[in-house]
Amino acid sequence: MVVLAGAVAGCLGALLGIGGGVFLVPFLQFVVGVPLNVASGVSLMTVIATSSIVSAGSAGRRLVNLRLGMLLQVAASGGGLLGAIFVVKMPDRALFMMFSFVTAVIAILMLSRLDKRNVILDSSIDPGPFGGRFYEDESGREVVYRTRRIPTAMSVSAVAGFVSGSLGIGGGILQVPALNTWCGVPLRAAAATSAVMIGVTAVASAPLYYARGNVSAPMAAAAVLGVLAGSRAGFWFGERARAKWLKLLMAAVLAFVSITYLMKAL
Amino acid sequence: MKNDQAGISTLESILARLMLAGVTLSAISLAAGLALWLAGRHTTRLLDVGLIALLATPMLRVAVSFLEAIRMRDWFFVGATLTVVLLLCASLVLSFRAAGL
Numbered sequence: 001m002v003v004l005a006g007a008v009a010g011c012l013g014a015l016l017g018i019g020g021g022v023f024l025v026p027f028l029q030f031v032v033g034v035p036l037n038v039a040s041g042v043s044l045m046t047v048i049a050t051s052s053i054v055s056a057g058s059a060g061r062r063l064v065n066l067r068l069g070m071l072l073q074v075a076a077s078g079g080g081l082l083g084a085i086f087v088v089k090m091p092d093r094a095l096f097m098m099f100s101f102v103t104a105v106i107a108i109l110m111l112s113r114l115d116k117r118n119v120i121l122d123s124s125i126d127p128g129p130f131g132g133r134f135y136e137d138e139s140g141r142e143v144v145y146r147t148r149r150i151p152t153a154m155s156v157s158a159v160a161g162f163v164s165g166s167l168g169i170g171g172g173i174l175q176v177p178a179l180n181t182w183c184g185v186p187l188r189a190a191a192a193t194s195a196v197m198i199g200v201t202a203v204a205s206a207p208l209y210y211a212r213g214n215v216s217a218p219m220a221a222a223a224v225l226g227v228l229a230g231s232r233a234g235f236w237f238g239e240r241a242r243a244k245w246l247k248l249l250m251a252a253v254l255a256f257v258s259i260t261y262l263m264k265a266l
Numbered sequence: 267m268k269n270d271q272a273g274i275s276t277l278e279s280i281l282a283r284l285m286l287a288g289v290t291l292s293a294i295s296l297a298a299g300l301a302l303w304l305a306g307r308h309t310t311r312l313l314d315v316g317l318i319a320l321l322a323t324p325m326l327r328v329a330v331s332f333l334e335a336i337r338m339r340d341w342f343f344v345g346a347t348l349t350v351v352l353l354l355c356a357s358l359v360l361s362f363r364a365a366g367l
Binding site: 215 | 275281316317325347354361
């Protein structure tokens with residue numbers, strides 16, 4: 001059952017570049033019935049697995065923006081470490097409330113910008129130090145984008161890292177929509193870059209969970225193997241899905257997560 | 267800064283191979299460990315090997331990026347990767363302390 005849950009979570013996670021933890025944590029907590037910190041610890045291991053397999057698979061497509069990723073990584077792993085340190089001191093209820101609020105806001109933002117495109121079709125334009133270019137299937141040519149509002153991207157990454165380290169989900173769920181909506185990074189590039197980053201972010205907090213005995217080894221193994229199988233499927237679908245549908249799907253996912261955590265907090 | 271576009275691409279393919287190797291090693295030991303566990307041999311040694319390999323993979327990724335940044339003399343990249351390396355070291359130190367080692 002944990003393998004299957006991991007597979008579903010991995011598929012959705014790879015598809016959306018968010019890591020599957022957002023589904024796995026509530027599942028492990030409510031269906032399997034483990035404490036939250038164990039659910040988070042196991043989930044963090046699957047986040048690392050998803051991230052590693054997606055970064056291995058996405059190389060050469062130029063979707064991953066390594067330069068931007070490395071810069072944001074500083075904020076994200078700092079946040080992740082702080083999250084793992086403070087999680088033992090924070091009341092669950094406050095965390096769930098905050099998380100529910102943030103995901104709801106982002107879901108609304110995504111829906112309000114369904115038809116916006118962030119790419120510049122003239123490929124001779126200089127993308128700047130943190131922009132990038134990649135071949136987009138939908139327009140059938142190489143597209144260019146610039147990254148705007150780097151400080152915003154840094155702040156969101158720090159918050160995402162903190163949430164990742166304290167709730168055990170991949171911080172990508174916050175990063176991808178923010179990079180897409182506020183910083184002008186195309187959804188595919190944002191998802192691919194984030195997928196690479198969340199693994200390192202999770203590694204800033206996962207050793208602490210492991211050391212505290214919150215990573216149940218057999219459960220983590222089952223979940224990781226499920227996620228590895230599922231993320232292959234997710235990556236395959238991701239290549240073939242349209243950006244608009246990806247956004248709609250992601251908004252639906254966020255709404256679901258928001259309601260789940262609100263109900264947990266009340 | 268413009269000339270390292272090719273360097274970044276090479277780095278990306280090196281990192282991709284590293285990630286694949288780490289995940290494969292981890293998946294094999296996790297699968298074997300889980301099979302043993304389900305067969306009734308309740309030892310977590312193989313499982314722990316798999317999980318530690320999983321944790322080590324992104325850490326190696328950052329370390330390789332850092333060394334490669336030095337080689338490319340891309341000081342922005344050096345600064346960013348070095349900060350992440352230090353953060354991960356801090357995490358490990360705290361973990362060893364939490365585990366009582």
